[in-house]
Amino acid sequence: MATHLITSVIVVAAADEALSAARAAGATLIELRADLIGDATAIERLLVDKRAAGKWILTIRRADEGGAWDGDEDERISLFERLGLAQPGWIDVEFAAWERSANIRQKIGLVAAGTQADSRAIDRPRGGLILSLHDLRGTPEEPELSRRLAEIRRARPAVAKIVTTARDGVDAFRVLSLLAREAGEGPLIALAMGEAGLMTRVLAPKFGAWGNFAAPHRGGESAPGQVTIAELRGRYRYDSITPATRVFGVLGWPVRQSKSPRIHNAAMAHDGVDGVYVPIPIEPDRARFIEFMTRAAEEPALGFDGFSVTIPHKEHALEWLDQNGGCVSRLARRCGAVNTLIRDADGWRGENTDATGAWSAIAPCFDDKPAADRTALLLGAGGVARAVATALLDRGFDVTVVNRTDSRATLLAAALGCRSVAWSQRPDLAPALIVNCTSVGMWPNVAETPLAASALRPGCIVFDTIYNPGRTRLLRDAAAVGCVTISGVEMFLAQAAAQYELWHGCAAPLDVMREALA
Numbered sequence: 001m002a003t004h005l006i007t008s009v010i011v012v013a014a015a016d017e018a019l020s021a022a023r024a025a026g027a028t029l030i031e032l033r034a035d036l037i038g039d040a041t042a043i044e045r046l047l048v049d050k051r052a053a054g055k056w057i058l059t060i061r062r063a064d065e066g067g068a069w070d071g072d073e074d075e076r077i078s079l080f081e082r083l084g085l086a087q088p089g090w091i092d093v094e095f096a097a098w099e100r101s102a103n104i105r106q107k108i109g110l111v112a113a114g115t116q117a118d119s120r121a122i123d124r125p126r127g128g129l130i131l132s133l134h135d136l137r138g139t140p141e142e143p144e145l146s147r148r149l150a151e152i153r154r155a156r157p158a159v160a161k162i163v164t165t166a167r168d169g170v171d172a173f174r175v176l177s178l179l180a181r182e183a184g185e186g187p188l189i190a191l192a193m194g195e196a197g198l199m200t201r202v203l204a205p206k207f208g209a210w211g212n213f214a215a216p217h218r219g220g221e222s223a224p225g226q227v228t229i230a231e232l233r234g235r236y237r238y239d240s241i242t243p244a245t246r247v248f249g250v251l252g253w254p255v256r257q258s259k260s261p262r263i264h265n266a267a268m269a270h271d272g273v274d275g276v277y278v279p280i281p282i283e284p285d286r287a288r289f290i291e292f293m294t295r296a297a298e299e300p301a302l303g304f305d306g307f308s309v310t311i312p313h314k315e316h317a318l319e320w321l322d323q324n325g326g327c328v329s330r331l332a333r334r335c336g337a338v339n340t341l342i343r344d345a346d347g348w349r350g351e352n353t354d355a356t357g358a359w360s361a362i363a364p365c366f367d368d369k370p371a372a373d374r375t376a377l378l379l380g381a382g383g384v385a386r387a388v389a390t391a392l393l394d395r396g397f398d399v400t401v402v403n404r405t406d407s408r409a410t411l412l413a414a415a416l417g418c419r420s421v422a423w424s425q426r427p428d429l430a431p432a433l434i435v436n437c438t439s440v441g442m443w444p445n446v447a448e449t450p451l452a453a454s455a456l457r458p459g460c461i462v463f464d465t466i467y468n469p470g471r472t473r474l475l476r477d478a479a480a481v482g483c484v485t486i487s488g489v490e491m492f493l494a495q496a497a498a499q500y501e502l503w504h505g506c507a508a509p510l511d512v513m514r515e516a517l518a
């Protein structure tokens with residue numbers, strides 16, 4: 001059975017239009033959120049419309065489960081009955097309310113199949129009962145999560161629905177794992193709300209969910225973290241996700257701003273690769289990252305085959321590989337960081353494509369000039385500085401590191417075997433290449449620069465690793481005095497292309513990636 005794509009109508013004024021638009025966008029079921037719509041007579045009118053026959057879910061969500069109904073419970077039950085009788089369809093009732101109230105069980109039994117009223121002879125067509133649980137505070141650990149689902153299922157609904165709130169990817173992974181294990185046992189919806197729950201929405205069809213909720217348009221979300229139908233079907237190629245689809249993602253905190261999903265999904269779509277790439281926020285602490293990777297490694301059947309790793313987890317990724325028998329490339333070890341995780345037949349291994357990406361961006365200025373001056377000044381001593389320094393030292397550059405916190409520059413230089421001088425001396429050097437590896441000038445602080453224009457000399461090559469914006473103040477100043485400039489966009493694309501090659505075994509469609517980034 002294909003996973004239903006469900007969208008909610010939350011205002012009745014435009015409900016008729018919303019129904020048509022949602023269908024046109026690809027929704028197979030429409031949820032009527034009577035708690036948000038408010039106007040019962042208007043909903044009734046809509047329900048008797050033949051076009052809606054059998055294609056709707058009626059929901060009157062209580063406030064304590066994330067809805068807007070804070071009125072009388074008996075009134076709510078009567079409304080279920082009245083609207084449910086208007087036309088057969090699905091009815092979504094909170095499991096807690098179902099358990100509490102004999103009245104709700106009796107009344108809803110009259111209008112929805114898959115209930116305890118099943119044994120009674122009812123001669124008109126009835127819809128199906130969806131029993132749902134919404135945890136607005138978090139995602140229970142196992143075995144509690146499974147226990148709650150089992151409880152819902154004991155009431156024998158037509159569909160069981162469990163929706164939690166994800167703090168980060170660890171929680172979302174637990175929900176997916178539940179779905180993967182349990183979907184075969186009976187119709188199930190398992191989703192996590194919040195930004196971190198995105199992967200549970202994108203991957204619902206891979207793990208056999210009965211249904212999945214998406215917003216008809218931006219601003220039309222009926223729960224936190226919902227994406228639009230257009231985004232699911234466009235960026236994430238929802239319609240082509242099957243159990244065989246391989247999963248990739250970016251692990252970091254935050255990842256909301258990451259452009260990687262955009263470019264990797266576009267590239268896979270172009271090449272016809274059966275894969276999907278999702279943002280997976282993982283809280284900053286090391287233990288949380290280790291927990292996520294341990295679970296991903298323990299459940300290979302879930303099909304997570306590769307990750308980009310970004311701030312602050314690149315060092316954690318290296319550590320996790322070391323502690324779990326994973327293989328770390330020589331380059332990644334010298335960089336002290338893993339930004340790419342690859343799962344193959346032998347397990348997980350780690351690579352660093354920041355270093356290769358940085359060199360790809362710089363190479364056109366030096367590759368065919370063996371006699372060129374190879375002196376380089378690196379501004380910054382963080383993770384990217386270490387990767388760029390490694391790439392340059394490997395190619396015979398004379399590298400000097402400066403950093404706002406001088407001691408970090410000293411440490412980095414000692415670790416890699418290059419030079420460091422005080423941050424205050426940065427305008428006094430006259431290198432052939434200047435590389436900004438600090439975050440100074442990054443959006444939104446676009447007026448800032450790590451090096452005054454007066455320190456830039458014509459003919460110098462200036463590379464800013466920042467890619468948002470693509471033209472930083474440093475690059476604009478540099479171009480104005482006659483320097484050759486290189487944008488961080490080039491490094492970003494090259495490191496992503498290298499990841500693509502590692503995961504898919506073929507060259508990345510760079511033009512497609514560039515276009516997606518633009």
Ligand code: NAP
Pocket residue numbers: 311354357379380381382383384385403404405408437438439440442450465466467468488489491492493495
């Ligand atoms: P990181 O490890 O946190 O290092 C940040 C660096 O910026 C440190 O050297 C820090 O100096 C310096 N810094 C921060 N604020 C500063 C300020 N106000 N004045 C002077 N220096 C300052 O970060 P990272 O992973 O190396 O990333 C650095 C930058 O690289 C990012 O901002 C990003 O734009 C860019 N990047 C580009 C790509 C790409 O593919 N193009 C990939 C990743 C990152 P202290 O040591 O004194 O704090």
